[in-house]
Amino acid sequence: MTLTATSSRSLRNHPGAAAVALAATAVLLAGCSSSDKSDPLAGDKPSGDTVVVGSNNFAESILLADIYGEALKAKGIKVTYKPNIGSRETTYGLLRNGSVTVLPEYNGSLLAYLDPKAGQKSADAVNAAVKSKLDAKLTLLESSPAEDKDSVSVNAETAKKYDLTAESTLEDLKDIAPDLVIGGSPEFQTRQQGLKGLESEYGLEFKSFKALDAGGPLTQAALTKNTVQAADIFTTDPTITKEGFVVLKDPKNLFGFANVTPLVYKSGLSQEGVDALNAVSAKLDTKTLLDLDTQVQLENKDPLDVAKAWLKSAGLN
Secondary structure, eight states: OOOOHHHHHHHHHOTTOOHHHHHHHHHHGGGSOOSOOOOTTOOOOOOTTOEEEEOOSSHHHHHHHHHHHHHHHTTTOOEEEEOOOOSHHHHHHHHHTTSOSEEEEEHHHHHHHHOTTOOOOOHHHHHHHHHHHSOTTEEEOOOOSOBOOOOEEEOHHHHHHHTOOTTOBGGGGTTTGGGOEEEEOGGGGTSIIIIIHHHHHHOOOOSEEEEOOSSSHHHHHHHHTTSSSEEEOOTTOTHHHHHTOEEOBOTTOTTOOOBEEEEEEGGGSOHHHHHHHHHHHHHOOHHHHHHHHHHHHTSOOOHHHHHHHHHHHTTOO
16 A cells, blocks of 8 residues: 655644644555554553664555664664554654654754754754754654655656756756746645746746646646656655656755655654664665665565665665
């Protein structure tokens, strides 16, 4: 059982997702991971030296939680899982009261939740701002280079036509944007982190805009079929691999920061555990996370098996 990148995005950036949606997905998510299962909403604190690793209810979060949990187990730390928890309000509350010890987070999205008006100038600045806003019982560990965030991506046909590669940036679109139709959610047309910012920061003026969805199946299909030549696609969307999309680099950080980062209940994790999770972050980049997501979401591999195999390959088991 897998979830799409659309599910991932909606829950990460809209932390107040409706309770009805959570209830509707709970049954679907029951088989997403072979990790130890427990009631994700139970508020009981872990006993003794047990570390509880939680995840939100989308495929990438479950995979990351399995990676964190198995990395801790490799150090002899006792671990249980609370998968498929739901919205950020719920997960943050469970962390704050100690019911969950570790949760995979996205630094920029977490900052937007804690302080919607905060600026995001650099990953380090984002992390410093998050730490200043966190409950005193919580802390943020080292961020990984891996990011799951908005991007402007082009399809394989367009990349070949204009010699665009994985090293190309949004600045490389300046002369060709007038020939391209770009697609995304309706809001992408009016947001600074959308067409407005692409014009003000990079001078990009596209031929036209096609309203689709937030990086979901409509956008993926339109880009695949060349109905649009560029689109807002999330950077760890497995469709990138499947369809040969090229993600353009964003050197001015128009789309902010979404580095995968462990959020931790401080008194529940030993220094050995902290070191283990920081070691994971040091080795996890966007390309790797995209590959792992592809294995889970397109190849239907068990996320726990994928987590264990990657930890072994990275020398972290």
